[in-house]
Amino acid sequence: MINHTIKVLLAEDHSLVRSSLQEILQTNSKYEIIASVASSEEALSALQNSIIVPELCILDIQMPDMDGIECTKAIRELYPQMKIILLTAFDHDTYMEEGAIARINGYLLKDMNVESFYRSVDMVMEGQFVAPLKLINNISSRLTQLRELEKNTTINDLSKLLSKHSSSLDDKELEIVRLIWQGWSNRMIAEDLYITEGTVKNYVSRMYRKLSINTRSELLQILAVKQE
Structure with missing residues (x-):
């Protein structure tokens, strides 16, 4: 049970939404807003310059300079x-999945009611991961499919699975797909292959162009569909 004031940094680029969130947080004595900003850059600056470090950051997923995941x-x-x-x-599991990879603690929708918002924040502060059940179920289903795929698929199989979606991927790209x-x-891939994280990102970007996709989740969806 949280029994002290939770210090919060809020980053939301839409002023009306930001004002509403400030009011919601300030109405409840559990929360103290340390900084309320309109961009990711301002959020990072506030964190680095604040005398008091907040315990919780609430970030809009889409902001003009850098998105909430970055x-x-x-x-x-x-x-x-x-x-x-x-x-x-x-309300899309792709965004939530990418957020989870970045190690968020919660993924909350703006249309939730105030009491649900308070309850969700409390759960996050108590160490739980909070997200809409529908999105969690979607990701769980896909992970089950991918586990089966991992058991039964080799690098050659991956090449065949992806061949209809692109010009052929080279061996290094297929190895990165596997990982x-x-x-x-x-970062884990970079350490395993003894290359820089920037080089991995370059490989991934090139793979995405070949496959005509934009995200890691879309790549996993291609493989899951092919397994069905």
Whole structure:
């Protein structure tokens, strides 16, 4: 049970939404807003310059300079233990999955009611991951499919599975596909292959262009569909 004031940093680029969130948080004595900003860059600056470090960051997923997921990654470099919630209008598991890879603690929809919001924040502060059940079920189903795929598929199989979607991937790209499908982050892949994280990102971007996709989740969906 949280029995002290939770210090919060809020980042939301739409002023009306930001004002509403401030009012919701200030109405409840559990929360104290340390900073309320309109961009990810301002959020990172506030974290680095504030005398009081907040325990919780609430970030809009779409902001003009850097999105909430990239901001989460940057915050994690500075404050590995900080609680981070993405607040979004997007009821889509792709965004939530990418947020989870960045190690968010919660994924909340903007259309939720105030009491649910308070309850969700409390659960995050108590160490739980909070997200809409529908999105969690979607990801769970896909992970089950991918586990079966991992058991039964070789690099050659991956090449065949992806061949209808692109010009052929080279051996290094297929190896990275295999590691992505096993749930590895770019950093883990870089360490395993003895290359830089930037090089991994370059490989991944090239793979996406070949496959005509934009996200890791879309890649996993291609493999899951082919397994069915």
